[in-house]
Amino acid sequence: MTPYAEVIGDPISHSKSPAIHGFWLEALDIDAEYRATHVTPDGLAAYFDARRSDPAWRGCNITIPHKQAALDLIEDRGGVRATIGAINTVFRADDGVLIGTNTDAGGFYAPIAGLDLEGAHAVVIGAGGAARGILFALSKVGIGRVTIQNRNVLKAAALLSSFGIKGDAVPLGTKLPEAKLLVNASALGMGGQPPLDIDLTPLPDDAVVYDIVYSPLETDLLLQADARELDTVDGLDMLIGQAALAFELFFDAAPPRDRDDELRAMLTV
Structure with a gap:
């Protein structure tokens, strides 16, 4: 089965995260996918319950409006609740536990x-x-x-x-x-x-x-x-920066940041 990560939010159709992570996956020739998935507030708990049992799922980025609510549904091993109080990334640890962190900062x-x-x-x-x-x-x-x-x-x-x-x-x-x-x-x-x-x-x-x-x-x-x-x-600077930190957690590889100009050009077409 093909490993994958995704971005979740409500709404989610505007997200450029699939294009960013897809660009890096192709550049590094990694056999994996990155998707956008619409998750409503009422469906957030069920979403994480389903992903816990999916071995192909590497994690997700989180956008509006779930950054605080998701904290109650995953493990906070880094003490994010006591510092930032919101997460934008969840990844699967080596022991299978879903851990939240924040790459926004x-x-x-x-x-x-x-x-x-x-x-x-x-x-x-x-x-x-x-x-x-x-x-x-x-x-x-x-x-x-x-x-x-x-x-x-x-x-x-x-x-x-x-x-x-x-x-x-x-x-x-x-x-x-x-x-x-x-x-x-x-x-x-x-x-x-x-x-x-x-x-x-x-x-x-x-x-x-x-x-x-x-x-x-x-x-x-x-x-x-x-x-x-x-x-x-502009917003792409922060988006690409936080995505790069999350990409390493999902796919255990550093994205090719020397190609940022090419990536920005693709995103702004």
């Missing part, structure tokens, strides 16, 4: 590793599973202050507290502070989702705007940042 941080954020002010839009990985990464590089914009302000405030980060939680649409980094960690601006209504005027000229949305790749947020001539990071 590493995938998010890689494109901005050269940016000095110690003591800086950042704005994060959203307070879901992706935001948890992002806040974890920011906490590790000594961010000075984080403002979270979210519909549920109390949820955002609790998130700041859980990571021990100084900052404030404000409603969506609140005027931006003079932050060095702005990150859209929500689904706003994604195809089929409501737009992200935001005014970048308050940001300084050296600010970096980072949108984790990758469908469309050129979001309204990034277009607005380009018009301001601000440095930008």
Whole structure:
């Protein structure tokens, strides 16, 4: 039987993960598959029950809205619940146990590793599973202050507290502070989702705007940042970075990152 991994979410048709992992599997001549599987919240427990008994299944990536709920259904040997509080990857250990981990934090941080954020002010839009990985990464590089914009302000405030980060939680649409980094960690601006209504005027000229949305790749947020001539990071950077970490867990091989330019070109056709 052919080994396989997959990405699960609701919705899932927009996912580029099958194309990314498929590109790497072909490049490395690995006989395996990577699929996209639609899993609703009501079907999440049954999904993992079925995969536990499938010896060909190597693991899965997890996207909206399952990153926190999945923690209750797998084993947390790395203490992700106590640190990030959300998972985006599940893999089968050598003893057959399904283990959850989070590659979002590493995938998010890689494109901005050269940016000095110690003591800086950042704005994060959203307070879901992706935001948890992002806040974890920011906490590790000594961010000075984080403002979270979210519909549920109390949820955002609790998130700041859980990571021990100084900052404030404000409603969506609140005027931006003079932050060095702005990150859209929500689904706003994604195809089929409501737009992200935001005014970048308050940001300084050296600010970096980072949108984790990758469908469309050129979001309204990034277009607005380009018009301001601000440095930008698009969603493919984080997507490819986190996928590379997961790929090694699934297929026990390092993906050919020297072909990232070719991969990005394929994904943006």
